[in-house]
Amino acid sequence: MATVKDIAAAVGVSVATVSNVLNGRPNVGREIRARVLEVAEQLGYRPNRAAQAMRTGRTRAIGLVLPDLTNPFFPELAQAVENTARAAGLLVCLVDSQGRVEAEADGFSLLMQHAVDGILWCPVGPRPPPILRGLQKPVVLIDRPLPGYDVVQSDYAMGGRLLAEYARRMGHGRVGLLSGPRRIESARQRRDGFAGASPRGLKVAWEVHVGFDGALSAEAEAALRRRRGATLIVCGNDLIAISAIRSLARLGLRVPEDVSVSGFDNIRWTDLVAPRLTTIAQPVGAIGAKAVEVIRERMSGAPHVGRRTLFDVALVERDSVRRLARR
Amino acid sequence: MATVKDIAAAVGVSVATVSNVLNGRPNVGREIRARVLEVAEQLGYRPNRAAQAMRTGRTRAIGLVLPDLTNPFFPELAQAVENTARAAGLLVCLVDSQGRVEAEADGFSLLMQHAVDGILWCPVGPRPPPILRGLQKPVVLIDRPLPGYDVVQSDYAMGGRLLAEYARRMGHGRVGLLSGPRRIESARQRRDGFAGASPRGLKVAWEVHVGFDGALSAEAEAALRRRRGATLIVCGNDLIAISAIRSLARLGLRVPEDVSVSGFDNIRWTDLVAPRLTTIAQPVGAIGAKAVEVIRERMSGAPHVGRRTLFDVALVERDSVRRLARR
DNA sequence: GCTGTGTAGTGTAACGTTTCACTTCCGGGA
DNA sequence: TCCCGGAAGTGAAACGTTACACTACACAGC
Numbered sequence: 001m002a003t004v005k006d007i008a009a010a011v012g013v014s015v016a017t018v019s020n021v022l023n024g025r026p027n028v029g030r031e032i033r034a035r036v037l038e039v040a041e042q043l044g045y046r047p048n049r050a051a052q053a054m055r056t057g058r059t060r061a062i063g064l065v066l067p068d069l070t071n072p073f074f075p076e077l078a079q080a081v082e083n084t085a086r087a088a089g090l091l092v093c094l095v096d097s098q099g100r101v102e103a104e105a106d107g108f109s110l111l112m113q114h115a116v117d118g119i120l121w122c123p124v125g126p127r128p129p130p131i132l133r134g135l136q137k138p139v140v141l142i143d144r145p146l147p148g149y150d151v152v153q154s155d156y157a158m159g160g161r162l163l164a165e166y167a168r169r170m171g172h173g174r175v176g177l178l179s180g181p182r183r184i185e186s187a188r189q190r191r192d193g194f195a196g197a198s199p200r201g202l203k204v205a206w207e208v209h210v211g212f213d214g215a216l217s218a219e220a221e222a223a224l225r226r227r228r229g230a231t232l233i234v235c236g237n238d239l240i241a242i243s244a245i246r247s248l249a250r251l252g253l254r255v256p257e258d259v260s261v262s263g264f265d266n267i268r269w270t271d272l273v274a275p276r277l278t279t280i281a282q283p284v285g286a287i288g289a290k291a292v293e294v295i296r297e298r299m300s301g302a303p304h305v306g307r308r309t310l311f312d313v314a315l316v317e318r319d320s321v322r323r324l325a326r327r
Numbered sequence: 328m329a330t331v332k333d334i335a336a337a338v339g340v341s342v343a344t345v346s347n348v349l350n351g352r353p354n355v356g357r358e359i360r361a362r363v364l365e366v367a368e369q370l371g372y373r374p375n376r377a378a379q380a381m382r383t384g385r386t387r388a389i390g391l392v393l394p395d396l397t398n399p400f401f402p403e404l405a406q407a408v409e410n411t412a413r414a415a416g417l418l419v420c421l422v423d424s425q426g427r428v429e430a431e432a433d434g435f436s437l438l439m440q441h442a443v444d445g446i447l448w449c450p451v452g453p454r455p456p457p458i459l460r461g462l463q464k465p466v467v468l469i470d471r472p473l474p475g476y477d478v479v480q481s482d483y484a485m486g487g488r489l490l491a492e493y494a495r496r497m498g499h500g501r502v503g504l505l506s507g508p509r510r511i512e513s514a515r516q517r518r519d520g521f522a523g524a525s526p527r528g529l530k531v532a533w534e535v536h537v538g539f540d541g542a543l544s545a546e547a548e549a550a551l552r553r554r555r556g557a558t559l560i561v562c563g564n565d566l567i568a569i570s571a572i573r574s575l576a577r578l579g580l581r582v583p584e585d586v587s588v589s590g591f592d593n594i595r596w597t598d599l600v601a602p603r604l605t606t607i608a609q610p611v612g613a614i615g616a617k618a619v620e621v622i623r624e625r626m627s628g629a630p631h632v633g634r635r636t637l638f639d640v641a642l643v644e645r646d647s648v649r650r651l652a653r654r
Numbered sequence: 655g656c657t658g659t660g661t662a663g664t665g666t667a668a669c670g671t672t673t674c675a676c677t678t679c680c681g682g683g684a
Numbered sequence: 685t686c687c688c689g690g691a692a693g694t695g696a697a698a699c700g701t702t703a704c705a706c707t708a709c710a711c712a713g714c
Contacts, residue, residue, distance in 0.1 A: 003669095003670055003671085004670070004671065004672095005670075005671095013693075013694085014693070014694045014695075015670090015671080015672095015694090015695095016672085016673080016693075016694055016695075016696090017692085017693060017694075019671065019672060019673085020672095020673095020692095020693085022671095023672080025673095026691095027691070027692060027693070028692070028693075029691085029692060029693085032692085032693085044461075046436075046439065046440050047440065047670085047671075048381075048440075048442070048669090048670050048671070049377075049440050049441045049442065050376075050377045050378075050380035050381045050386065050441075050442060050669085050670080050671095051377075051381055051669070051670035051671045051672090051699090052670080052671060052672080053377035053671095053699095054375070054377045054378055054381055054669090054670080054671075054672095054698095054699050054700070054701090055670080055671045055672045055673085055698080055699055056671080056672070056699090057699085059377065059441075061420070061441065064421070068406075069396075069402035069403070069405055069406045070402060070403060070406060070595065072399070072402075074402070075396035075397060075399075075401070075402040075405075076396070076397060078396055078402075078421065078423070079395075079396045079397060079423045079425070082421055082422065082423045083423065083425065083430075086422070086430075086433060086434065086437060089437070091420050091437050091438070091441050092420065092421050092422075093388070093418050093419065093420050093421070094391070094405065094409055094419050094420070094421040095409065095413070095419075096405070096406045096409045096410065098406070098410065103410075103413075106413060107413065109373070110413060110416070110418050111418070112373065113373045113374065113375075113376050114376045114377075114386075114388065114418050115375070115376065115377060134371070242596070242599050246599065268397065269569070269596050269600075272569050272573065272596075272600050273596070273599050273600055273601070274600065274601030330699095330700055330701085331700070331701065331702095332700075332701095340663075340664085341663070341664045341665075342664090342665095342700090342701080342702095343663075343664055343665075343666090343702085343703080344662085344663060344664075346701065346702060346703085347662095347663085347702095347703095349701095350702080350703095352703095353661090354661070354662060354663070355662070355663075356661085356662060356663085359662085359663085374700085374701075375699085375700050375701070377699085377700080377701095378669090378699070378700035378701045378702090379700080379701055379702080380669095380701095381668095381669050381670065381671090381699090381700080381701075381702095382668080382669055382700080382701045382702045382703085383669090383701080383702070384669085
């Protein structure tokens with residue numbers, strides 16, 4: 001591959017001048033500038049990123065650390081991040097921790113060795129791993145806030161509120177909660193948004209916490225069996241909702257005729273399952289794009305302010321929640 | 328961050344010796360070796376990949392170029408690839424081309440600038456883009472073969488055969504094909520496997536090609552409306568099958584009571600849709616892991632032999648194909 | 655005592671780029 | 685005529701690592 005040296009030799013100037021041209025510095029005359037650009041083009045010159053990285057300490061690559069690509073929320077996010085980043089000339093380095101903090105730490109270590117310029121991170125745990133302490137590169141959180149970090153996410157409180165109001169409007173008085181993990185902040189926000197909205201006459205009969213991957217614990221199964229008067233099961237995300245529907249089906253209960261179920265995320269395929277899922281849609285693509293934008297600002301020196309960027313969400317009404325007759 | 332120089336200074340040897348220890352070269356005595364390792368550990372030394380890359384020309388990073396993370400086959404694949412790669416100390420750089428060859432080419436350019444050691448690629452087009460001509464790094468194809476490249480994929484011919492035999496066994500005599508894109512080799516393999524198996528008494532009544540993303544063309548909709556005696560619709564993948572089921576539902580047809588549908592891939596959620604999809608399962612995780620293994624061999628000098636690694640697939644019998652009464 | 659061989663360790667150039675400090679040249683003002 | 689300032693361009697060091705060519709030394713065999 002062609003190097004600055006080759007260009008310099010071809011044009012008959014010094015490598016310093018070539019570098020100056022390539023980096024748009026002003027101290028080069030018109031003609032030489034033009035010549036250099038021309039030759040670079042025609043030699044198919046591409047800067048050697050490793051050499052640049054070595055000299056400048058910047059790699060023009062970012063890390064994307066995700067908990068589980070198997071949850072359809074994340075591929076969509078990753079796609080948006082990658083596309084936005086590539087448009088800005090940034091390479092995306094992927095880590096999928098499969099929900100394990102040790103894998104996450106390994107991933108960070110790898111990313112740090114490669115000296116990525118910044119990290120987009122959706123954390124699995126409630127606190128940053130020690131290895132991040134020694135990182136002087138910007139980190140921007142996606143979807144799940146952690147104290148002291150910038151974060152880009154949906155307005156989950158709004159989502160919870162929307163759901164609560166909708167439940168009331170549809171005549172539901174007692175609901176059961178199949179919430180996401182206790183230690184994941186975004187799960188808590190959804191839950192608190194719902195519980196906190198509490199329109200008159202809406203009561204949370206019970207609550208069980210389960211994983212976001214939709215695997216139901218024995219406790220959750222038991223809760224679905226008993227139900228204690230709940231006419232609507234409000235689930236922490238769509239995966240949980242789909243699992244709940246299946247579980248209810250095994251109990252001989254039909255959704256929404258016998259019991260209603262709501263989801264959260266509006267992942268693709270939620271309108272393909274039966275019944276089609278009523279859920280909260282979030283602008284995943286916009287979140288990914290915004291996250292890249294934020295980290296780019298941070299990479300170019302913007303101060304870290306622990307800022308939270310929120311996106312509006314919307315109720316998507318489909319078939320899994322039934323309107324109850326007014327008593 | 329600590330460098331070899333720091334270690335050398337701390338131990339009181341030359342940087343060359345430190346490097347020799349770190350790279351497991353033999354010409355260092357026991358004691359010094361131990362000292363160096365100890366100090367490296369305690370200084371939290373991590374090799375600077377950029378500097379290594381510069382010196383050796385190897386980055387210990389690989390590219391993963393995918394057509395569409397939105398298709399559930401690929402996240403699962405990406406997860407397997409990333410995990411296997413990370414276990415081998417390799418960083419995965421992601422490109423999602425959204426099915427566009429220009430985006431694919433951009434991605435390659437980016438990966439080449441960053442000098443990845445190899446590329447895992449699931450191509451969207453029928454031929455490699457020109458930019459790949461100038462690449463001297465190994466490329467291994469995943470899922471979709473291209474002439475002259477190594478490829479790791481499922482035995483799609485076997486899948487097609489399995490499906491054909493099953494169809495016959497279930498009493499279906501005339502089938503319609505909703506095949507994947509004509510120009511994608513893996514789609515062709517599935518199709519040919521099915522059509523080529525042709526047990527006695529099994530007839531392909533019609534065939535329409537559609538995209539792997541499950542968006543049905545007007546022609547496809549029309550074919551589903553007419554059906555021309557087909558009792559089973561054999562779909563190129565699960566996304567197509569799910570779309571077909573929806574489309575049939577809009578026509579007032581129930582699956583499998585009125586018409587049967589089969590899928591391909593066994594993506595997650597296929598047992599959540601209604602009816603649960605009968606399909607062909609492929610070992611996605613194993614494919615991803617194997618692909619990493621193959622590219623690692625290639626990276627360490629194994630010759631390029633245009634080798635094809637095939638994985639067995641299996642029929643997953645669920646509810647979307649009905650047994651027909653023997654006439 | 656000499657040569658040969660093997661082990662342990664070192665000095666330093668090189669990879670491709672950026673950047674600081676420097677030189678050279680030219681024109682204008684005093 | 686001399687000096688100054690700015691514009692245009694250059695030399696070379698530096699980033700962290702590796703690897704080649706080398707030295708120093710000990711010891712065995714004759």
